[in-house]
Each structure stands twice: as structure tokens, then as C-alpha cells.
Amino acid sequence: MSLRFEHETLGQRVRFASGGAAHAVREEVTRLGAARVMVIAAPAETALAKQISGALPVVLVHDEVAMHVPVPVAERARAAAAEHDVDAIVCVGGGSTTGLAKAIALTSGVPIIAVPTTYAGSEATNVWGLTEGARKTTGVDPRVLPHAVVYDAALTLSLPVGLSVASGLNALAHCVDSMWAPRTDPIDAALAAEGIRALASGLPQVVDDPEGLPGREEALYGAYLSAVAFASAGSGLHHKICHVLGGMYNLPHAPTHAVVLPHVLALNGPAAPAAADRIARAFGSDTAIEGLQALRRRLDAPRALRDYGLHEAQIPAAVEAILSVVPENNPAAVAAGDLQRLLHDAWEGADPR
Known part of the structure; x- marks a missing residue:
């Protein structure tokens, strides 16, 4: 039987260099032409996120991050992004942090630059997930695929x-x-x-x-x-x-x-x-x-x-x-x-x- 299949490759820039996160993120923000950046990081990673984003035009640092992205948490993040008229999101952290950035992008189309600090993998997919009550809903949408991913293994050293x-x-x-x-x-x-x-x-x-x-x-x-x-x-x-x-x-x-x-x-x-x-x-x-x-x-x-x-x-x-x-x-x-x-x-x- 002949080999037959259809495959779609998602369009995304990937940058991989230990110790190079801050430089790579700065270049990706410049490439986007962004002037009002929202940084998302859980409280435990806020200091790390500020180091990475120190040279960026940051207008908002948002640290309310929760597992499985509860809808109320997503709605508050969306409102904050709209209030500050952000034109790019830099998310620093694991799957929950990336998931929250995706929740904003899903309704706004604001591009994401993802900086993972775990091995969650959400940064390389166009899959979003939201939890309401006791039910988690997932879906696929091109708007949530991060524009770029910056991998820096040095950022995972603090992960126990x-x-x-x-x-x-x-x-x-x-x-x-x-x-x-x-x-x-x-x-x-x-x-x-x-x-x-x-x-x-x-x-x-x-x-x-x-x-x-x-x-x-x-x-x-x-x-x-x-x-x-x-x-x-x-x-x-x-x-x-x-x-x-x-x-x-x-x-x-x-x-x-x-x-x-x-x-x-x-x-x-x-x-x-x-x-x-x-x-x-x-x-x-x-x-x-x-x-x-x-x-x-x-x-x-x-x-x-x-x-x-x-x-x-x-x-x-x-x-x-x-x-x-x-x-x-x-x-x-x-x-x-x-x-x-x-x-x-x-x-x-x-x-x-």
C-alpha cells in the first residue's frame, strides 16, 4: 500500500539558546513592532520575568495565574490587557502561564512571545484550554499559537x-x-x-x-x-x-x-x-x-x-x-x-x- 497522509506544519519562530532569553525576547518584540507589552508571570517567576523584559516597553505585569485557566481568571486578564491597550504579550513560566496568554489571544488576537520555564509544551501548540465549574474545555485556534518561542534551558535550573x-x-x-x-x-x-x-x-x-x-x-x-x-x-x-x-x-x-x-x-x-x-x-x-x-x-x-x-x-x-x-x-x-x-x-x- 502506498504512503498517503496530510500534514500541516504550524508557522512559528523558535529560538533556542541557553542564557540568551533576554536578547532573543527583545529582538522578537522589535520584530513585531510592539510598543505596549504585557508580561505574564506567576508570582514565583515575576523577578525572573522582569530580568528578561527589562529592556522592553512594558505597560503591564500581570501575575494572577492559576492551573487549568479558570474562566474568571481569564476574564480578568483579558480586561487588564484591553485596559492597557497591549499590542504584545510576553509570558514567562509553565503551561498555566502560557495558557493564560492564550486565553487573551483567543479573544483579542494579540501576538504572544512565549518563554517556557518547564517542559509543558503548550507554547508550541495552537490548543487552548479554559475551566469553568468542574469542566475543562479545550479547542484549537490559530490566534493562540505563540508568534515566537524563546527556549533558554538556564531558566529551568530553578525548577526542582x-x-x-x-x-x-x-x-x-x-x-x-x-x-x-x-x-x-x-x-x-x-x-x-x-x-x-x-x-x-x-x-x-x-x-x-x-x-x-x-x-x-x-x-x-x-x-x-x-x-x-x-x-x-x-x-x-x-x-x-x-x-x-x-x-x-x-x-x-x-x-x-x-x-x-x-x-x-x-x-x-x-x-x-x-x-x-x-x-x-x-x-x-x-x-x-x-x-x-x-x-x-x-x-x-x-x-x-x-x-x-x-x-x-x-x-x-x-x-x-x-x-x-x-x-x-x-x-x-x-x-x-x-x-x-x-x-x-x-x-x-x-x-x-
Whole structure:
């Protein structure tokens, strides 16, 4: 059978240089011709953001950032941006910070320059997410894709090892999901496989030498590849599960992904042997699940959802919500019982093998 597929590559400038964030951001703001810049950073990263943006025409520094971007938080940020008539946004931080910048861009079209300090990957996608009540809604819109991304591994040095591991495994989940997500194609699979290799190489170096740049750089490179693959391939079963759990129960984003990933891989892998073999090769392992579990042991990865706030009694409601959003082309058939077992194992921290 001949190879046939359609692939769309998102247009975005990417700048990668450790120690070069301030210079790169300044050049990107100049390239945009922006004169009224809004800087978004959580309180813990405000000082870092000011160092990066010191030479910019900043009219507003906004620090109200929350996980899963609650609608009221987004509305206040949108109002602040409109009041100050901003013409560019510089966001410095993790996925929640980038997500808030996207919420503003979604309704205003103001261009974003993203400066990630974690391995979240949101900066390289055109996906937005907002949470209202107990429901997280996501969508795709070209307005939210950052105009430019400035990667500086030196900015991740302050990210503690535990959070680095969780964030890196979140990126790894983007790679694994991209192997069988609704719109996946051979280009996505190639990017995802290299992303797995880079993350599996870089994250142990971060654990062994948290102050070293080589591991941080490789992990950041892998996280970028994972996000590009995910943006094209779409949201697979893993992300559907984690979005429901995050929206319904406000579970922390990265640890939730880190815990759920092996359970989804154990479910889907046997039903997608070609993809599973490619994942295994990227890990340098005999099987995909063994490669992932070996890496998780090496990193002392998060193990159980109950450690992050999920109660056993909440599982049935989550199963019902997830069942309605399971992708039609998921490799494995998924019934309520499958999700019940998967979530209970993830809640308990059971070995998915």
C-alpha cells in the first residue's frame, strides 16, 4: 500500500539558546513592532520575568495565574490587557502561564512571545484550554499559537527535580499519545519518537545533575518536539483522561499526566503493535511499557493519583465523563469497565503490567 497522509506544519519562530532569553525576547518584540507589552508571570517567576523584559516597553505585569485557566481568571486578564491597550504579550513560566496568554489571544488576537520555564509544551501548540465549574474545555485556534518561542534551558535550573520529572513525563505523554491520536501521521510519529529519545536521555541527567545544562537542554528539546507532534496529531485517550480529571477535580496537571501515562500505554500498546515497537526502540528497550517503567523507576516518578487529591469515590463520575470523549479511532476498544480498572490502578499506584 502506498504512503498517503496530510500534514500541516504550524508557522512559528523558535529560538533556542541557553542564557540568551533576554536578547532573543527583545529582538522578537522589535520584530513585531510592539510598543505596549504585557508580561505574564506567576508570582514565583515575576523577578525572573522582569530580568528578561527589562529592556522592553512594558505597560503591564500581570501575575494572577492559576492551573487549568479558570474562566474568571481569564476574564480578568483579558480586561487588564484591553485596559492597557497591549499590542504584545510576553509570558514567562509553565503551561498555566502560557495558557493564560492564550486565553487573551483567543479573544483579542494579540501576538504572544512565549518563554517556557518547564517542559509543558503548550507554547508550541495552537490548543487552548479554559475551566469553568468542574469542566475543562479545550479547542484549537490559530490566534493562540505563540508568534515566537524563546527556549533558554538556564531558566529551568530553578525548577526542582521532582517538578522537572513530572513536567518531563507530561511531555513524554505528548509523544506517546501522538503515536495513535486522531490525526497522527508519519511526520508526527517521527517527531514523537525523537522526543521520547531526547526526554529519556535528558531527564535522568536532570536528576543526576540538577544544576547542569546538558540534561536540561536535551529535555527542553524533547519537550518541544513532543508539543509539535501533539499539535498536529491531536488529543488522544491519555489527554482526554487527564483533561477530565484536571477539570473535574483540579488535579495538578503534570503529575496527573505522569501517573496516567503507563496505564494508557499498557491499554493501547498491544492494540497498536507498530506504534508500540517504535516507542520501545526510542526507549532502547525490548517493549514500550518496559522502557517507560524503567525510566519511571530511574526518575522516581509520581505513582498514584490518590497522592495528588483524587478520591476513590470520585472515579465512577470520572469514568462516565471520559467515556463520552474517547476518540473513535483509539487503538483499543474502551468500555466503562476498562476505564474503571485503568483509573483505579492509577489511583492506587498499581503496576500497569
